[in-house]
Amino acid sequence: MEFLFAPMEGVTGCVYRRVHARFFPGVSRYYAPFFSPSGDHHFPLRGLRDLLPEENPGVKLVPQLLTNRAEDFIWAAASLMDRGYGEVDLNLGCPSGTVTAKRKGAGFLLLPAELDAFLERVFASPALRGLAISLKTRIGFAGEEEWERLLSIYRQYPLARLIVHPRLRSDYYTGPVHPDAFAAALEGSPFPVVWNGDVFSPADLEALRARFPSVGSVMLGRGLAAEPGLAGRLETGEACRRETLRDFHEAVSEEYRAVLYGETALCHRMKELWSYLILHFEGGEKHFKRLTKAKSWAEFHLASEAVFAELPLLADARMPGLSGYINNIRKG
Ligand SMILES: Cc1cc2nc3c(=O)[nH]c(=O)nc-3n(C[C@H](O)[C@H](O)[C@H](O)COP(=O)(O)O)c2cc1C
Incomplete structure (x- = not known):
């Protein structure tokens, strides 16, 4: 099983990532918190610094962009390619009201025709030839019925991977996960599909494997932030000291x-x-x-x-306020 470190704005910046990678094995790729390219096609020093290879020694990093304008994505992704990056991710999951009001992040999911046109331009762009592009998406904005259309759009493009946080925007981070939507993404997928959400312990991972035996990659966010050695423990069974x-x-x-x-x-x-x-x-x-x-x-x-x-260390970190399906299937 491959473990990816989820982007977490305000937590997993370059300082955190490079120290984490020094201390804890088991993470194959770190996803950077989103960068929003502006229309003037200029990297502000603050945004750029987090993504500079020299600020991320020992870290296999995938930058993430938050935008709904193809020309801004193409410009920023091409600049990142120039700096040596081979993969860039698009954020289609951020639930923040200020972001979704601009129809970015999870808000872009409300405009499937525009999202399709965006992806068509991005994947046809000669400037991005050779770049692996992944999407990190929720399954809809307000209703699970949105997923089928979104999935049919995604499947038209040669994605490097589709990272699915199987919640709606309206679920934020603690509403129920929707495993059936994930199953639909997995079924006959032309590209690798990554699970993201509520994996905080070996029992969570086991439950996930039992339901989705073909999943090869899991993205971990809050679980890794709470227990920085979690990826290693999931791999070897050994807790960090x-x-x-x-x-x-x-x-x-x-x-x-x-x-x-x-x-x-x-x-x-x-x-x-x-x-x-x-x-x-x-x-x-x-x-x-x-x-x-x-x-x-x-x-x-x-x-x-x-x-x-x-304070004694807990065997597994406890996430407050979750009603995750993994907890439910563990209860039987
Ligand atoms: C504080 C915080 C910041 C986040 N920042 C980002 C971000 O910059 N980009 C993104 O795609 N997701 C972001 N997320 C979502 C996480 O990457 C992840 O999808 C979510 O936490 C579910 O995974 P988990 O249950 O393993 O934490 C953030 C989540 C939290 C809690």
Whole structure:
């Protein structure tokens, strides 16, 4: 089984990725959080930096673009090819209201004819010859009946892979997953289909394999953010050691310290990380509050040290608020 690290805006930027890749084996490709190319065809330094090969040593990276304009996708993807990238992903899943209002991300799914025309231009573009293009998609905006049309559009194009987060935009991240929609994507697919969503433990993976034995790739997001060693554990059965986790945390914070301006920015960035890491510790609520209230790096560091010193690690991270189908099939 191949494991891909899902893009997570605000969490899995280049600093996180390169440290993660140094500490934890088992991830075959990291997908970068989305970059939105602007109409003036200029890479802002901030967006570009995250994608520079020299900022991503040891990381097999796939950049992701968020746009509904073929000319902007072609320009940005061609620039990424020039920088050595062989694959680029299109975001068709972002549920944020500001994004979908512009009919980008999951909002683009509301315009199937325009999406078809977009893909036709992109795949016909001589500037992108040789580039592998993947789509990361939800199964619709508001109703599962949208999926059939979307799937028939996708199947007209030579996608490198179709990554399916089998939720609707209206499900956001915690509504029910729709395994039947995934089954439809898999059936007779001309390209590899990747499962994404709610895999947080070996039991989740087993349940998925039992239902979809032909799936060869799984994309992991929140599960990996909560348990950075999850891909390795899924592969070998061995959990990562607490010391490794602590060293990883230390290394990420050191690297952020070197590039972020000021302690507030550093604490803010590390809080994002801890909002996932804490889910892997037993009874972390009080400690997490202490982390979020820290006013200086010294306070923050003490609070994080207390987590490592005082809290037992859970066998599997606990995701709050999920009613995933994997949980249901595990219950029988
Ligand atoms: C904080 C956060 C940021 C995310 N950012 C992106 C993004 O930039 N691009 C994208 O395609 N998906 C993004 N996602 C969605 C994840 O990549 C993934 O599809 C989703 O979390 C479901 O997978 P999981 O259950 O393994 O977490 C984000 C999700 C979260 C929670």
